Amino acid sequence: MAALAGCGRALRAAGAGMAAGRSGRRQRSAAAGTVSPAAAPLGAAAGPHHGAEEEDGMWAVQRKHPETHGFAEEPAADARNMRAAFVAGVSVALVLGATFLRYLPDYGLRQWARREAERQIRAREAQGLPLVTPDYYDPARLPLPPAGD
Protein backbone atom coordinates (compact mmCIF):
# COMPACT_ATOMS: atom_id res chain seq x y z
CA MET A 1 0.00 0.00 0.00
CA ALA A 2 2.81 2.34 0.84
CA ALA A 3 4.37 1.54 -2.51
CA LEU A 4 1.15 2.34 -4.31
CA ALA A 5 0.75 5.58 -2.39
CA GLY A 6 4.29 6.50 -3.29
CA CYS A 7 3.53 5.71 -6.91
CA GLY A 8 0.45 7.90 -6.82
CA ARG A 9 2.44 10.74 -5.32
CA ALA A 10 5.05 10.38 -8.04
CA LEU A 11 2.37 10.44 -10.71
CA ARG A 12 0.70 13.52 -9.29
CA ALA A 13 4.03 15.23 -8.92
CA ALA A 14 4.99 14.50 -12.48
CA GLY A 15 1.56 15.46 -13.73
CA ALA A 16 1.75 18.76 -11.89
CA GLY A 17 4.21 20.00 -14.44
CA MET A 18 7.58 19.37 -15.89
CA ALA A 19 9.06 21.76 -13.39
CA ALA A 20 8.09 19.20 -10.77
CA GLY A 21 10.78 16.92 -12.14
CA ARG A 22 12.81 17.54 -9.07
CA SER A 23 9.98 16.43 -6.83
CA GLY A 24 9.43 13.40 -9.03
CA ARG A 25 13.01 12.44 -8.55
CA ARG A 26 12.69 12.97 -4.82
CA GLN A 27 9.59 10.77 -4.75
CA ARG A 28 11.40 8.15 -6.77
CA SER A 29 14.29 7.95 -4.40
CA ALA A 30 11.92 8.04 -1.44
CA ALA A 31 9.55 5.25 -2.55
CA ALA A 32 11.86 2.41 -3.35
CA GLY A 33 10.53 -0.34 -5.61
CA THR A 34 7.94 1.83 -7.38
CA VAL A 35 7.86 2.66 -11.02
CA SER A 36 7.68 6.36 -11.63
CA PRO A 37 7.05 7.93 -14.99
CA ALA A 38 9.81 9.74 -16.80
CA ALA A 39 10.55 13.20 -15.61
CA ALA A 40 10.71 14.61 -19.13
CA PRO A 41 9.12 13.65 -22.49
CA LEU A 42 10.74 10.66 -24.15
CA GLY A 43 13.47 11.66 -26.55
CA ALA A 44 13.89 15.15 -25.21
CA ALA A 45 17.27 14.23 -23.83
CA ALA A 46 18.51 13.40 -27.32
CA GLY A 47 18.50 17.02 -28.42
CA PRO A 48 20.09 17.17 -31.90
CA HIS A 49 18.43 13.93 -33.08
CA HIS A 50 15.00 15.19 -32.17
CA GLY A 51 15.68 18.49 -33.87
CA ALA A 52 16.81 16.72 -37.02
CA GLU A 53 13.52 14.88 -37.20
CA GLU A 54 11.62 18.12 -37.22
CA GLU A 55 13.36 18.93 -40.47
CA ASP A 56 12.28 15.64 -42.03
CA GLY A 57 9.91 16.77 -44.78
CA MET A 58 7.15 14.24 -44.36
CA TRP A 59 7.20 14.43 -40.59
CA ALA A 60 6.83 18.19 -40.65
CA VAL A 61 4.04 18.05 -43.18
CA GLN A 62 2.18 15.43 -41.16
CA ARG A 63 2.41 17.51 -38.03
CA LYS A 64 1.16 20.60 -39.82
CA HIS A 65 -1.53 18.87 -41.91
CA PRO A 66 -2.38 15.54 -40.22
CA GLU A 67 -4.75 14.62 -43.06
CA THR A 68 -2.11 14.93 -45.76
CA HIS A 69 -2.24 12.37 -48.54
CA GLY A 70 1.47 12.51 -49.20
CA PHE A 71 1.39 14.11 -52.63
CA ALA A 72 2.09 17.77 -51.87
CA GLU A 73 2.53 20.06 -48.89
CA GLU A 74 -0.30 22.41 -49.67
CA PRO A 75 -3.63 20.67 -48.92
CA ALA A 76 -5.56 21.79 -52.02
CA ALA A 77 -2.85 20.65 -54.43
CA ASP A 78 -2.46 17.47 -52.38
CA ALA A 79 -6.17 16.66 -52.65
CA ARG A 80 -6.22 17.45 -56.36
CA ASN A 81 -3.23 15.23 -57.04
CA MET A 82 -4.71 12.41 -54.96
CA ARG A 83 -8.03 12.54 -56.77
CA ALA A 84 -6.42 12.72 -60.21
CA ALA A 85 -4.13 9.79 -59.45
CA PHE A 86 -6.97 7.66 -58.07
CA VAL A 87 -9.35 8.40 -60.94
CA ALA A 88 -6.72 7.73 -63.60
CA GLY A 89 -5.12 4.85 -61.75
CA VAL A 90 -7.98 2.93 -60.19
CA SER A 91 -11.16 3.97 -61.97
CA VAL A 92 -9.79 4.18 -65.48
CA ALA A 93 -6.72 1.99 -65.60
CA LEU A 94 -7.60 -0.81 -63.19
CA VAL A 95 -11.41 -1.01 -63.51
CA LEU A 96 -11.98 -0.06 -67.15
CA GLY A 97 -8.78 -1.79 -68.20
CA ALA A 98 -9.71 -4.99 -66.39
CA THR A 99 -13.17 -4.90 -67.94
CA PHE A 100 -11.66 -4.48 -71.39
CA LEU A 101 -9.30 -7.38 -70.83
CA ARG A 102 -11.99 -9.60 -69.36
CA TYR A 103 -14.21 -9.23 -72.42
CA LEU A 104 -11.49 -9.72 -75.03
CA PRO A 105 -12.82 -12.24 -77.53
CA ASP A 106 -11.32 -15.71 -77.54
CA TYR A 107 -7.81 -14.88 -76.43
CA GLY A 108 -5.23 -17.20 -77.98
CA LEU A 109 -7.87 -18.78 -80.22
CA ARG A 110 -8.60 -21.54 -77.69
CA GLN A 111 -12.37 -21.63 -78.16
CA TRP A 112 -11.91 -21.50 -81.91
CA ALA A 113 -9.44 -24.39 -81.74
CA ARG A 114 -11.98 -26.51 -79.88
CA ARG A 115 -14.74 -25.71 -82.37
CA GLU A 116 -12.44 -26.32 -85.34
CA ALA A 117 -11.30 -29.66 -83.94
CA GLU A 118 -14.88 -30.83 -83.46
CA ARG A 119 -15.77 -29.69 -86.97
CA GLN A 120 -12.78 -31.52 -88.46
CA ILE A 121 -13.66 -34.71 -86.57
CA ARG A 122 -17.26 -34.54 -87.80
CA ALA A 123 -16.10 -33.91 -91.37
CA ARG A 124 -13.55 -36.74 -91.38
CA GLU A 125 -15.87 -39.24 -89.79
CA ALA A 126 -18.51 -38.38 -92.37
CA GLN A 127 -16.02 -39.03 -95.19
CA GLY A 128 -14.57 -42.11 -93.54
CA LEU A 129 -11.04 -40.68 -93.45
CA PRO A 130 -8.68 -41.39 -90.53
CA LEU A 131 -8.74 -38.60 -87.95
CA VAL A 132 -4.96 -38.09 -87.91
CA THR A 133 -2.47 -39.09 -90.57
CA PRO A 134 1.25 -39.65 -89.94
CA ASP A 135 2.14 -37.56 -93.03
CA TYR A 136 2.12 -33.82 -92.34
CA TYR A 137 2.28 -32.98 -96.05
CA ASP A 138 0.48 -34.89 -98.80
CA PRO A 139 3.20 -37.23 -100.19
CA ALA A 140 1.82 -36.87 -103.71
CA ARG A 141 2.79 -33.20 -103.66
CA LEU A 142 6.36 -33.74 -102.55
CA PRO A 143 8.87 -34.24 -105.38
CA LEU A 144 11.22 -36.82 -103.90
CA PRO A 145 14.44 -37.94 -105.63
CA PRO A 146 14.35 -41.49 -107.08
CA ALA A 147 15.33 -44.18 -104.57
CA GLY A 148 18.87 -45.52 -104.73
CA ASP A 149 20.77 -42.19 -104.91
Added chain:
Amino acid sequence: MLKIIIPTIMLLPTALLSPKASLWTNTTTYSLLIATISLQWLNPTYFPHKNMTPWTGIDQISAPLLVLSCWLLPLMLLASQNHLQQEPLVRKRTFIVTLTTIQPFIILAFSATELTLFYISFEATLIPTLILITRWGNQPERLSAGIYLLFYTLISSLPLLVTILHLHTQIGTLHMPTLELTHPLLTHSWTGTLSGLALLMAFMVKAPLYGLHLWLPKAHVEAPIAGSMLLAALLLKLGGYGIMRVTLLMGPLTDRLSYPFLALALWGALMTSSICLRQTDLKSLIAYSSVSHMGLVIAASMIQTDWSFSGAMILMISHGLTSSMLFCLANTNYERTHSRILLLTRGLQPLLPLMSVWWLLANLTNMALPPTTNLMAELTIMIALFNWSTPTIILTGLATLLTASYTLFMLSMTQRGTLPTHLTSIHNSNTREHLLMTLHIFPMLLLMLKPELISGVI
Protein backbone atom coordinates in the same frame (compact mmCIF):
# COMPACT_ATOMS: atom_id res chain seq x y z
CA MET B 1 1.41 2.54 -81.95
CA LEU B 2 1.41 6.26 -82.61
CA LYS B 3 -1.34 6.78 -80.06
CA ILE B 4 1.08 5.55 -77.43
CA ILE B 5 4.42 6.89 -78.69
CA ILE B 6 3.27 10.42 -79.42
CA PRO B 7 1.60 10.94 -76.00
CA THR B 8 4.70 9.44 -74.37
CA ILE B 9 7.00 11.86 -76.18
CA MET B 10 4.60 14.69 -75.37
CA LEU B 11 5.04 13.88 -71.69
CA LEU B 12 8.41 15.59 -72.08
CA PRO B 13 6.97 19.07 -72.73
CA THR B 14 4.32 18.29 -70.12
CA ALA B 15 7.04 17.81 -67.55
CA LEU B 16 9.00 20.84 -68.70
CA LEU B 17 6.12 23.28 -69.01
CA SER B 18 3.64 22.29 -66.29
CA PRO B 19 3.23 24.84 -63.51
CA LYS B 20 4.76 23.88 -60.21
CA ALA B 21 1.48 23.09 -58.48
CA SER B 22 0.34 20.57 -61.06
CA LEU B 23 3.63 19.07 -62.24
CA TRP B 24 3.18 15.69 -60.55
CA THR B 25 -0.59 15.66 -61.09
CA ASN B 26 -0.22 16.14 -64.83
CA THR B 27 2.59 13.68 -65.40
CA THR B 28 1.11 10.94 -63.19
CA THR B 29 -2.38 11.25 -64.63
CA TYR B 30 -1.31 11.36 -68.26
CA SER B 31 1.08 8.46 -67.91
CA LEU B 32 -1.71 6.41 -66.27
CA LEU B 33 -4.00 7.23 -69.19
CA ILE B 34 -1.26 6.20 -71.64
CA ALA B 35 -0.94 2.94 -69.69
CA THR B 36 -4.68 2.34 -70.08
CA ILE B 37 -4.51 2.89 -73.83
CA SER B 38 -1.55 0.51 -74.05
CA LEU B 39 -3.85 -2.33 -72.99
CA GLN B 40 -5.18 -2.38 -76.55
CA TRP B 41 -1.94 -4.09 -77.52
CA LEU B 42 -3.25 -7.20 -75.79
CA ASN B 43 -6.06 -7.45 -78.33
CA PRO B 44 -5.82 -10.98 -79.71
CA THR B 45 -6.76 -10.14 -83.29
CA TYR B 46 -3.22 -8.82 -83.54
CA PHE B 47 -1.60 -12.16 -82.95
CA PRO B 48 0.48 -14.16 -83.96
CA HIS B 49 2.18 -11.13 -85.41
CA LYS B 50 0.93 -7.64 -86.16
CA ASN B 51 2.93 -5.00 -87.96
CA MET B 52 2.10 -1.76 -86.25
CA THR B 53 4.44 0.38 -88.33
CA PRO B 54 7.03 -0.68 -90.91
CA TRP B 55 9.65 -0.91 -88.21
CA THR B 56 7.68 -2.13 -85.19
CA GLY B 57 5.47 -5.12 -84.64
CA ILE B 58 3.88 -6.90 -81.76
CA ASP B 59 3.32 -10.50 -80.91
CA GLN B 60 2.45 -12.48 -77.85
CA ILE B 61 5.96 -12.24 -76.44
CA SER B 62 6.30 -8.50 -76.67
CA ALA B 63 2.73 -7.42 -75.90
CA PRO B 64 2.76 -8.12 -72.13
CA LEU B 65 6.20 -6.55 -71.78
CA LEU B 66 5.05 -3.44 -73.62
CA VAL B 67 2.02 -3.10 -71.36
CA LEU B 68 4.26 -3.58 -68.30
CA SER B 69 6.63 -0.85 -69.45
CA CYS B 70 3.77 1.60 -70.02
CA TRP B 71 2.29 0.68 -66.63
CA LEU B 72 5.53 1.24 -64.78
CA LEU B 73 6.14 4.88 -65.69
CA PRO B 74 3.30 6.30 -63.53
CA LEU B 75 4.33 4.01 -60.71
CA MET B 76 7.88 5.35 -60.87
CA LEU B 77 6.55 8.89 -60.77
CA LEU B 78 4.34 8.12 -57.76
CA ALA B 79 7.24 6.50 -55.94
CA SER B 80 9.64 9.39 -56.53
CA GLN B 81 7.30 12.15 -55.49
CA ASN B 82 8.37 12.20 -51.86
CA HIS B 83 12.15 12.11 -52.06
CA LEU B 84 12.10 14.93 -54.61
CA GLN B 85 9.84 17.13 -52.48
CA GLN B 86 12.68 19.30 -51.23
CA GLU B 87 14.46 19.67 -54.54
CA PRO B 88 14.15 22.84 -56.63
CA LEU B 89 11.61 22.80 -59.44
CA VAL B 90 14.18 22.56 -62.22
CA ARG B 91 15.63 19.41 -60.77
CA LYS B 92 12.20 17.86 -60.39
CA ARG B 93 11.54 18.57 -64.06
CA THR B 94 14.91 17.11 -65.04
CA PHE B 95 14.17 13.96 -63.09
CA ILE B 96 10.79 13.46 -64.75
CA VAL B 97 12.31 14.19 -68.16
CA THR B 98 15.02 11.56 -67.53
CA LEU B 99 12.42 8.96 -66.60
CA THR B 100 10.20 9.84 -69.53
CA THR B 101 13.12 9.72 -71.99
CA ILE B 102 13.63 6.05 -71.26
CA GLN B 103 10.02 5.24 -72.04
CA PRO B 104 9.94 5.61 -75.85
CA PHE B 105 13.22 3.70 -76.12
CA ILE B 106 11.88 0.81 -74.10
CA ILE B 107 8.69 0.75 -76.17
CA LEU B 108 10.79 0.74 -79.33
CA ALA B 109 13.05 -1.97 -77.98
CA PHE B 110 10.21 -4.33 -77.15
CA SER B 111 8.34 -3.70 -80.37
CA ALA B 112 11.23 -3.51 -82.87
CA THR B 113 10.99 -5.94 -85.76
CA GLU B 114 14.43 -5.10 -87.05
CA LEU B 115 17.32 -6.38 -84.98
CA THR B 116 19.41 -3.23 -85.49
CA LEU B 117 16.63 -1.02 -84.18
CA PHE B 118 16.33 -3.34 -81.20
CA TYR B 119 20.05 -2.98 -80.54
CA ILE B 120 19.96 0.82 -80.80
CA SER B 121 17.01 1.18 -78.42
CA PHE B 122 18.54 -1.44 -76.09
CA GLU B 123 21.67 0.68 -75.80
CA ALA B 124 19.75 3.94 -75.67
CA THR B 125 17.98 2.94 -72.47
CA LEU B 126 21.37 2.76 -70.80
CA ILE B 127 22.25 6.46 -70.74
CA PRO B 128 19.20 7.86 -68.93
CA THR B 129 19.45 4.97 -66.44
CA LEU B 130 23.08 5.89 -65.83
CA ILE B 131 22.09 9.52 -65.32
CA LEU B 132 19.38 8.45 -62.89
CA ILE B 133 21.72 6.32 -60.80
CA THR B 134 24.73 8.60 -60.67
CA ARG B 135 22.87 11.87 -60.25
CA TRP B 136 20.07 10.91 -57.87
CA GLY B 137 21.53 8.02 -55.93
CA ASN B 138 22.10 8.58 -52.25
CA GLN B 139 25.51 7.18 -51.45
CA PRO B 140 28.98 7.85 -52.89
CA GLU B 141 29.06 4.23 -54.06
CA ARG B 142 26.66 5.22 -56.83
CA LEU B 143 29.57 6.31 -59.01
CA SER B 144 31.09 2.85 -58.84
CA ALA B 145 27.65 1.39 -59.50
CA GLY B 146 27.27 3.52 -62.61
CA ILE B 147 30.67 2.46 -63.91
CA TYR B 148 29.88 -1.22 -63.36
CA LEU B 149 26.48 -0.90 -65.09
CA LEU B 150 27.88 1.06 -68.02
CA PHE B 151 30.94 -1.02 -68.73
CA TYR B 152 29.42 -4.44 -68.14
CA THR B 153 26.67 -3.64 -70.62
CA LEU B 154 28.86 -1.90 -73.17
CA ILE B 155 31.64 -4.49 -73.21
CA SER B 156 29.16 -7.29 -73.78
CA SER B 157 27.11 -5.44 -76.37
CA LEU B 158 29.94 -4.40 -78.66
CA PRO B 159 30.40 -7.98 -79.94
CA LEU B 160 26.63 -8.06 -80.40
CA LEU B 161 26.79 -5.03 -82.68
CA VAL B 162 29.62 -6.56 -84.72
CA THR B 163 27.76 -9.84 -85.09
CA ILE B 164 24.50 -8.14 -86.03
CA LEU B 165 26.22 -6.16 -88.77
CA HIS B 166 28.06 -9.27 -90.00
CA LEU B 167 24.83 -11.26 -90.12
CA HIS B 168 23.14 -8.44 -91.99
CA THR B 169 25.72 -8.61 -94.74
CA GLN B 170 25.44 -12.39 -94.89
CA ILE B 171 21.67 -12.79 -94.78
CA GLY B 172 20.64 -9.50 -96.38
CA THR B 173 18.01 -8.60 -93.83
CA LEU B 174 17.52 -8.47 -90.09
CA HIS B 175 13.73 -8.29 -90.15
CA MET B 176 12.76 -10.79 -87.51
CA PRO B 177 9.73 -12.36 -89.17
CA THR B 178 11.84 -12.90 -92.31
CA LEU B 179 14.71 -14.32 -90.26
CA GLU B 180 12.40 -17.06 -89.02
CA LEU B 181 12.12 -18.27 -92.60
CA THR B 182 15.80 -18.17 -93.55
CA HIS B 183 18.18 -21.06 -93.22
CA PRO B 184 20.25 -20.98 -90.06
CA LEU B 185 23.55 -19.39 -90.87
CA LEU B 186 25.74 -20.28 -87.93
CA THR B 187 27.65 -23.53 -87.96
CA HIS B 188 29.73 -25.34 -85.38
CA SER B 189 32.91 -23.65 -86.62
CA TRP B 190 34.88 -21.20 -84.50
CA THR B 191 33.28 -18.28 -86.35
CA GLY B 192 29.84 -19.65 -85.77
CA THR B 193 30.43 -20.40 -82.11
CA LEU B 194 31.90 -17.00 -81.41
CA SER B 195 29.09 -15.32 -83.31
CA GLY B 196 26.57 -17.22 -81.26
CA LEU B 197 28.30 -16.27 -78.04
CA ALA B 198 28.49 -12.65 -79.12
CA LEU B 199 24.79 -12.61 -79.87
CA LEU B 200 23.95 -13.95 -76.45
CA MET B 201 26.42 -12.25 -74.13
CA ALA B 202 24.86 -8.80 -74.13
CA PHE B 203 21.55 -10.24 -73.01
CA MET B 204 23.19 -12.57 -70.52
CA VAL B 205 24.79 -9.56 -68.86
CA LYS B 206 21.50 -7.70 -68.89
CA ALA B 207 19.33 -10.55 -67.64
CA PRO B 208 21.72 -11.15 -65.63
CA LEU B 209 23.37 -14.50 -65.76
CA TYR B 210 25.04 -15.57 -62.53
CA GLY B 211 28.70 -15.05 -63.45
CA LEU B 212 28.03 -11.67 -65.05
CA HIS B 213 25.68 -10.27 -62.43
CA LEU B 214 28.06 -8.12 -60.40
CA TRP B 215 26.66 -4.88 -61.74
CA LEU B 216 23.15 -5.64 -60.55
CA PRO B 217 23.41 -5.49 -56.75
CA LYS B 218 25.42 -2.29 -57.02
CA ALA B 219 23.10 -0.61 -59.49
CA HIS B 220 19.87 -1.65 -57.77
CA VAL B 221 21.07 -0.62 -54.34
CA GLU B 222 22.54 2.73 -55.30
CA ALA B 223 19.72 3.80 -57.60
CA PRO B 224 16.90 6.00 -56.37
CA ILE B 225 13.56 4.23 -56.09
CA ALA B 226 12.52 5.02 -59.66
CA GLY B 227 15.86 3.68 -60.90
CA SER B 228 15.50 0.47 -58.90
CA MET B 229 11.95 -0.06 -60.18
CA LEU B 230 13.04 0.62 -63.74
CA LEU B 231 15.99 -1.74 -63.56
CA ALA B 232 14.16 -4.56 -61.82
CA ALA B 233 10.94 -4.46 -63.75
CA LEU B 234 12.00 -3.51 -67.25
CA LEU B 235 15.67 -3.49 -68.05
CA LEU B 236 16.25 -7.01 -66.81
CA LYS B 237 13.37 -8.15 -68.99
CA LEU B 238 15.14 -6.64 -72.00
CA GLY B 239 17.77 -9.30 -71.40
CA GLY B 240 15.26 -12.14 -71.22
CA TYR B 241 13.34 -10.86 -74.25
CA GLY B 242 16.58 -10.42 -76.18
CA ILE B 243 17.57 -14.03 -75.51
CA MET B 244 14.19 -15.20 -76.78
CA ARG B 245 14.57 -13.20 -80.00
CA VAL B 246 18.19 -13.94 -80.66
CA THR B 247 18.00 -17.71 -80.19
CA LEU B 248 15.97 -17.94 -83.39
CA LEU B 249 19.08 -16.81 -85.24
CA MET B 250 21.33 -19.33 -83.64
CA GLY B 251 20.03 -22.43 -85.32
CA PRO B 252 21.93 -25.62 -84.66
CA LEU B 253 24.34 -24.00 -82.23
CA THR B 254 22.11 -24.03 -79.22
CA ASP B 255 22.32 -27.76 -78.69
CA ARG B 256 25.93 -27.34 -77.55
CA LEU B 257 26.13 -23.68 -76.67
CA SER B 258 23.23 -23.71 -74.25
CA TYR B 259 24.96 -25.95 -71.69
CA PRO B 260 27.27 -23.41 -70.04
CA PHE B 261 24.48 -20.87 -69.83
CA LEU B 262 22.02 -23.38 -68.44
CA ALA B 263 24.51 -24.56 -65.85
CA LEU B 264 25.40 -21.04 -64.77
CA ALA B 265 21.76 -19.94 -64.71
CA LEU B 266 20.51 -22.82 -62.57
CA TRP B 267 23.52 -22.88 -60.30
CA GLY B 268 23.27 -19.10 -60.05
CA ALA B 269 19.66 -19.32 -58.96
CA LEU B 270 20.82 -21.52 -56.07
CA MET B 271 23.82 -19.39 -55.22
CA THR B 272 22.06 -16.06 -55.25
CA SER B 273 19.17 -17.43 -53.21
CA SER B 274 21.70 -18.57 -50.62
CA ILE B 275 23.40 -15.18 -50.71
CA CYS B 276 20.03 -13.59 -49.98
CA LEU B 277 19.89 -15.46 -46.70
CA ARG B 278 23.14 -13.78 -45.66
CA GLN B 279 22.30 -10.23 -46.65
CA THR B 280 22.26 -7.36 -44.20
CA ASP B 281 21.09 -4.76 -46.69
CA LEU B 282 17.41 -4.92 -47.62
CA LYS B 283 17.73 -3.57 -51.13
CA SER B 284 20.66 -5.86 -51.79
CA LEU B 285 18.51 -8.81 -50.74
CA ILE B 286 15.82 -7.86 -53.23
CA ALA B 287 18.47 -7.32 -55.92
CA TYR B 288 19.92 -10.80 -55.44
CA SER B 289 16.42 -12.25 -55.50
CA SER B 290 16.02 -10.64 -58.92
CA VAL B 291 19.16 -12.45 -60.11
CA SER B 292 17.71 -15.71 -58.81
CA HIS B 293 14.40 -15.33 -60.62
CA MET B 294 16.01 -14.16 -63.83
CA GLY B 295 18.31 -17.19 -63.68
CA LEU B 296 15.21 -19.33 -64.09
CA VAL B 297 14.10 -17.14 -66.98
CA ILE B 298 17.46 -17.58 -68.72
CA ALA B 299 17.40 -21.33 -68.22
CA ALA B 300 13.90 -21.51 -69.68
CA SER B 301 14.82 -19.29 -72.63
CA MET B 302 17.82 -21.43 -73.48
CA ILE B 303 15.90 -24.69 -73.89
CA GLN B 304 13.46 -23.01 -76.26
CA THR B 305 10.43 -25.23 -75.87
CA ASP B 306 6.89 -23.87 -76.04
CA TRP B 307 6.19 -24.39 -72.38
CA SER B 308 9.51 -22.95 -71.25
CA PHE B 309 9.01 -19.78 -73.29
CA SER B 310 5.55 -19.46 -71.81
CA GLY B 311 6.91 -19.93 -68.28
CA ALA B 312 9.68 -17.42 -68.92
CA MET B 313 7.12 -14.87 -70.15
CA ILE B 314 4.85 -15.27 -67.13
CA LEU B 315 7.83 -15.11 -64.79
CA MET B 316 9.16 -11.95 -66.39
CA ILE B 317 5.86 -10.13 -65.97
CA SER B 318 5.14 -11.43 -62.46
CA HIS B 319 8.65 -10.82 -61.28
CA GLY B 320 8.62 -7.32 -62.75
CA LEU B 321 5.60 -6.35 -60.70
CA THR B 322 6.66 -8.19 -57.53
CA SER B 323 10.23 -6.94 -57.52
CA SER B 324 9.16 -3.39 -58.21
CA MET B 325 6.70 -3.60 -55.33
CA LEU B 326 9.37 -4.93 -52.98
CA PHE B 327 11.69 -2.06 -53.92
CA CYS B 328 8.87 0.42 -53.26
CA LEU B 329 8.29 -1.13 -49.84
CA ALA B 330 12.00 -1.02 -49.06
CA ASN B 331 11.96 2.62 -50.10
CA THR B 332 9.12 3.42 -47.69
CA ASN B 333 11.35 1.98 -44.96
CA TYR B 334 14.34 3.93 -46.19
CA GLU B 335 12.45 7.23 -46.27
CA ARG B 336 11.55 6.78 -42.61
CA THR B 337 14.71 5.39 -41.11
CA HIS B 338 17.31 6.52 -43.70
CA SER B 339 18.88 3.12 -43.42
CA ARG B 340 18.69 -0.01 -45.54
CA ILE B 341 20.19 -2.29 -42.93
CA LEU B 342 17.77 -5.05 -41.98
CA LEU B 343 18.71 -4.97 -38.31
CA LEU B 344 17.87 -1.29 -38.10
CA THR B 345 14.50 -1.47 -39.87
CA ARG B 346 12.91 -4.27 -37.90
CA GLY B 347 9.60 -4.90 -36.27
CA LEU B 348 7.55 -2.47 -38.29
CA GLN B 349 4.26 -4.34 -38.17
CA PRO B 350 2.98 -2.77 -34.93
CA LEU B 351 4.09 0.66 -36.12
CA LEU B 352 2.77 0.57 -39.68
CA PRO B 353 0.14 -2.17 -39.78
CA LEU B 354 -1.36 -1.13 -43.10
CA MET B 355 1.99 -1.19 -44.79
CA SER B 356 2.60 -4.64 -43.32
CA VAL B 357 -0.38 -5.89 -45.36
CA TRP B 358 1.45 -4.84 -48.49
CA TRP B 359 4.69 -6.34 -47.20
CA LEU B 360 2.87 -9.63 -46.66
CA LEU B 361 1.27 -9.64 -50.11
CA ALA B 362 4.52 -8.73 -51.86
CA ASN B 363 6.44 -11.43 -50.04
CA LEU B 364 3.75 -14.02 -50.65
CA THR B 365 3.88 -13.37 -54.37
CA ASN B 366 7.67 -13.35 -54.31
CA MET B 367 7.84 -16.81 -52.79
CA ALA B 368 5.47 -18.05 -55.50
CA LEU B 369 2.45 -18.77 -53.38
CA PRO B 370 -0.36 -20.52 -55.24
CA PRO B 371 -2.45 -19.29 -57.03
CA THR B 372 -0.31 -16.34 -58.04
CA THR B 373 1.12 -16.14 -61.51
CA ASN B 374 4.62 -16.38 -60.02
CA LEU B 375 3.80 -19.96 -59.05
CA MET B 376 2.39 -20.73 -62.48
CA ALA B 377 5.60 -19.46 -64.01
CA GLU B 378 7.95 -21.33 -61.70
CA LEU B 379 6.03 -24.57 -62.09
CA THR B 380 5.91 -24.27 -65.89
CA ILE B 381 9.65 -23.63 -66.04
CA MET B 382 10.43 -26.47 -63.63
CA ILE B 383 8.32 -28.91 -65.60
CA ALA B 384 9.80 -27.83 -68.93
CA LEU B 385 13.33 -28.17 -67.57
CA PHE B 386 12.49 -31.55 -66.02
CA ASN B 387 11.17 -32.74 -69.35
CA TRP B 388 14.36 -31.58 -71.04
CA SER B 389 16.70 -33.09 -68.47
CA THR B 390 15.69 -34.95 -65.33
CA PRO B 391 18.44 -33.85 -62.86
CA THR B 392 17.51 -30.17 -63.21
CA ILE B 393 14.60 -30.78 -60.86
CA ILE B 394 17.08 -30.96 -58.00
CA LEU B 395 18.43 -27.51 -58.81
CA THR B 396 15.09 -25.88 -59.46
CA GLY B 397 13.52 -27.54 -56.42
CA LEU B 398 16.31 -26.31 -54.15
CA ALA B 399 16.04 -22.87 -55.69
CA THR B 400 12.32 -22.77 -54.92
CA LEU B 401 12.98 -23.89 -51.35
CA LEU B 402 15.64 -21.23 -50.83
CA THR B 403 13.41 -18.58 -52.43
CA ALA B 404 10.69 -19.33 -49.88
CA SER B 405 13.20 -19.26 -47.03
CA TYR B 406 14.84 -15.93 -47.87
CA THR B 407 11.46 -14.36 -48.53
CA LEU B 408 10.25 -15.44 -45.11
CA PHE B 409 13.51 -14.16 -43.68
CA MET B 410 12.88 -10.77 -45.27
CA LEU B 411 9.28 -10.67 -44.07
CA SER B 412 10.04 -11.68 -40.51
CA MET B 413 13.03 -9.37 -40.23
CA THR B 414 11.21 -6.27 -41.43
CA GLN B 415 7.84 -6.90 -39.84
CA ARG B 416 8.32 -8.94 -36.68
CA GLY B 417 10.81 -8.90 -33.89
CA THR B 418 11.87 -6.23 -31.46
CA LEU B 419 11.77 -2.65 -32.54
CA PRO B 420 15.19 -1.06 -32.76
CA THR B 421 15.62 1.36 -29.90
CA HIS B 422 17.04 4.21 -31.94
CA LEU B 423 13.81 4.87 -33.82
CA THR B 424 12.07 7.58 -31.87
CA SER B 425 9.48 8.53 -34.43
CA ILE B 426 8.53 7.53 -37.94
CA HIS B 427 5.86 9.25 -39.93
CA ASN B 428 2.65 7.46 -40.81
CA SER B 429 1.96 5.68 -44.11
CA ASN B 430 0.12 7.94 -46.47
CA THR B 431 -2.38 7.58 -49.29
CA ARG B 432 0.25 7.92 -51.98
CA GLU B 433 2.17 4.91 -50.70
CA HIS B 434 -0.98 2.81 -50.41
CA LEU B 435 -2.01 3.78 -53.94
CA LEU B 436 1.43 2.81 -55.20
CA MET B 437 1.19 -0.64 -53.62
CA THR B 438 -2.38 -1.07 -54.87
CA LEU B 439 -1.34 -0.29 -58.42
CA HIS B 440 1.39 -2.91 -58.12
CA ILE B 441 -0.59 -5.73 -56.54
CA PHE B 442 -3.92 -5.42 -58.33
CA PRO B 443 -2.56 -6.23 -61.80
CA MET B 444 -0.94 -9.30 -60.29
CA LEU B 445 -4.17 -10.38 -58.62
CA LEU B 446 -6.22 -9.70 -61.73
CA LEU B 447 -3.77 -11.64 -63.88
CA MET B 448 -4.46 -14.67 -61.73
CA LEU B 449 -7.93 -14.64 -63.25
CA LYS B 450 -6.75 -14.51 -66.86
CA PRO B 451 -3.14 -15.72 -67.03
CA GLU B 452 -3.30 -16.45 -70.74
CA LEU B 453 -2.78 -12.73 -71.28
CA ILE B 454 0.86 -13.05 -70.25
CA SER B 455 1.55 -16.67 -71.09
CA GLY B 456 3.16 -15.99 -74.45
CA VAL B 457 2.57 -18.42 -77.23
CA ILE B 458 0.42 -20.82 -75.27
